[in-house]
Amino acid sequence: MTTSAPAPMENSQAASYQRLRHHLDLLKLSAAAEALPGVQDTAQAEQLSAVATLEKLLAVEVDATQARRFAGRLRFACLPNSSTLAQFDFAAQPGVDEKLIRELASLRFLDDAGNVLFVGPPGTGKTMLAVALARAAIDAGHRAYFTTAADLAKRCQRAALEGRWATTMRFYCGPRLLVIDEFAYARSQPDPDANAALFEVINRRYLKSSTIVTSQAGVASWGDRLGDPMLAALLDRLLHRGIVVAIDGPSYRMRAHQQRSDQLRRALHPGATP
Ligand code: ADP
Ligand code: MG
Numbered sequence: 533m534t535t536s537a538p539a540p541m542e543n544s545q546a547a548s549y550q551r552l553r554h555h556l557d558l559l560k561l562s563a564a565a566e567a568l569p570g571v572q573d574t575a576q577a578e579q580l581s582a583v584a585t586l587e588k589l590l591a592v593e594v595d596a597t598q599a600r601r602f603a604g605r606l607r608f609a610c611l612p613n614s615s616t617l618a619q620f621d622f623a624a625q626p627g628v629d630e631k632l633i634r635e636l637a638s639l640r641f642l643d644d645a646g647n648v649l650f651v652g653p654p655g656t657g658k659t660m661l662a663v664a665l666a667r668a669a670i671d672a673g674h675r676a677y678f679t680t681a682a683d684l685a686k687r688c689q690r691a692a693l694e695g696r697w698a699t700t701m702r703f704y705c706g707p708r709l710l711v712i713d714e715f716a717y718a719r720s721q722p723d724p725d726a727n728a729a730l731f732e733v734i735n736r737r738y739l740k741s742s743t744i745v746t747s748q749a750g751v752a753s754w755g756d757r758l759g760d761p762m763l764a765a766l767l768d769r770l771l772h773r774g775i776v777v778a779i780d781g782p783s784y785r786m787r788a789h790q791q792r793s794d795q796l797r798r799a800l801h802p803g804a805t806p
Contacts, residue, residue, distance in 0.1 A: 563596035564589050609676045617664040625657055627781025637668050642708055642742050647774030650746040655783030658746040662711045669709045677707040681715045681730055688729030704733045708741050715747040722759035731763055738770050
């Protein structure tokens with residue numbers, strides 16, 4: 533068998549291929565660079581047009597970029613868990629209006645910078661719903677950030693001492709959706725600096741971007757809890773312009789606990805009426 537020298541056409545193709553590799557590396561399109569041999573094989577096998585081949589190659593890079601951005605948004609958001617709306621058991625929480633929550637999950641409230649306030653006793657799923665909505669926003673390509681009110685206040689107070697108040701305010705104003713969990717948390721003594729930070733963040737975001745607040749204390753008791761009735765009234769007005777979801781159903785934590793105790797009781801006393 534005689535081996536013939538590569539045809540000039542193949543030579544120039546190899547050179548083009550090398551230049552293309554180099555372009556992709558220079559432009560840092562590493563996913564496309566990695567996929568290039570495979571895409572080229574497919575293009576040859578399926579006799580794809582130049583446009584179709586290019587589209588296939590760039591689609592690989594687009595997918596990789598989107599996955600990277602999503603992971604970045606998720607990391608940035610500091611969600612305390614991976615709750616999604618699909619995991620929320622509406623049947624177990626008759627206190628929650630499913631239609632309203634599904635409407636919120638459409639994220640239309642982000643378009644008019646609406647606020648959402650979840651109020652209800654502990655264990656009723658307030659944090660879970662707030663996290664699930666933040667996750668839906670991240671999935672849809674928005675920037676979201678989760679914090680507790682206590683943590684926000686602490687960071688703002690530290691920032692004020694270190695001369696970073698303005699930067700910190702900009703940070704809290706940046707995300708399209710901010711979740712402030714456990715608002716109006718109980719304090720051992722009045723903390724006007726904490727109140728000022730919470731008010732400033734809510735006020736600056738008002739009408740610009742959405743804030744979700746959860747609170748186990750009804751808005752009427754915020755004055756006592758914050759130790760500042762005027763401020764509580766102002767916050768109430770800002771947040772009440774949004775959607776208030778009052779959850780007055782049973783605690784899901786207690787429900788799980790109750791189910792476990794019932795099971796145990798049935799196991800210990802078979803035949804006994806519940
Ligand atoms: P809250 O913030 O109102 O105190 P959480 O959102 O922290 O309550 O809920 C307490 C626990 O119960 C969490 O583990 C949460 O995932 C779970 N949970 C609460 N409500 C539901 C529900 N309706 N379906 C599924 N899990 C729930
Ligand atoms: Mg909670």
